[in-house]
Amino acid sequence: MRALVQYCVNLKGLCVGAVTQVRTIGMVFLHAARKRQTLLYPEEKPDLAPRYRGRPVLTRDPNGVERCVGCGLCAVVCPVDCIALQQEERESGQWFAKFFRLNMSRCVFCGLCEEACPTSAIQLTPDFELGEYRREDLVLEKEDLLISGTGKDHSYSFRTHIGRASAEFGAQWAEGDDAPQSPVDTRSLLP
Template identity: 40%
Template sequence: MMKERLQLGKRCRGANGYEFRHGTCSFSTKQSFSIDKDDEEREKLSREIAKDWSTVFERRINTLFLTELVRGLSLTLKYFFEKKVTINYPFEKGPLSPRFRGKHALRCYPTGEERCIASKLCEAICPAQAITIEAAEREDGSRRMTRYDIDMTKCIYCGFCQEACHVDAIVEGPNFEFATETREELPYDKEKLLETGDRWETEIAENMRSESLYR
């Protein structure tokens, strides 16, 4: 009887590494990681709970003392006293580049003679096919244009017509305030283009002189 009890009391080791004692319900293992894992999960959960509560308290404090509103107003006051970056258009107008491409115009020489010689280079190079030119021969044998139309509903303001003209007849001036109420006002004829050129000749000539080195 005593011998059998001693044998039951001996520790045995299985192939899976577990140690157990006969006659008992408890067992242990060398890989004792279950307890440590539970402790890590509890610690992680406690940190998350603390973080959640700190977030809640922070929100309550921000709501109570209007800290977000104060931050926004402080940023507004900071830029209120700095230099303004906007202008009060149309009472104030910003500077324009000499290369600005605005309303089209036909130019004349200081003598009043029209510059255009009806070479039709601008008509040929226009990618939108917005230009229509007709020419006739004068009594002195020179060729001058009799019709010059630009359909502004097609124009893309690429500036190719101005670059192609070798006598600087057709240009895009600095005027950008030429909106209309109806589409019927958008097609420009020769008379309208010459009128625009006479009105803006001073600005156009100055811009072309300043950009002459780069043309």
């Protein structure tokens, strides 16, 4: 008896389920009248957001100096290890990348390099048309990556934000309005 009741309950559930299935089928059918979500790509170009993660580039700061200081944080955060670079120091003490190599045949466009970059140098752009006929051409060197603009971050300049003065930076301070204008007098013992 109990089994019969259970059977009836199940049957009811089945019927309800069948109705919802039919409803689903109907709703899916109505999609025939909807607009297509996809684009006919090479003829129609997609409208990509500025934060789309496509081709990585190396940008310059507002003064036109290349932003990359060769710190290596992008390389270490890269999950596929596709960035290799070498730091070098200018006479002035400025760091820059002697070479910066990005193996696009390995890149997964995760954007972690961009997140890790303290100087806003490496940025992913909305360019996704990266196909090449030779794999060798997918290995991008610094001259392939470096653009002449600032990319997404128009005003940022790492060198004015590090809060350090030296021959390179002069008495240039970004932090605090009452920043000291001259170096500490180390001979003074005054309190």
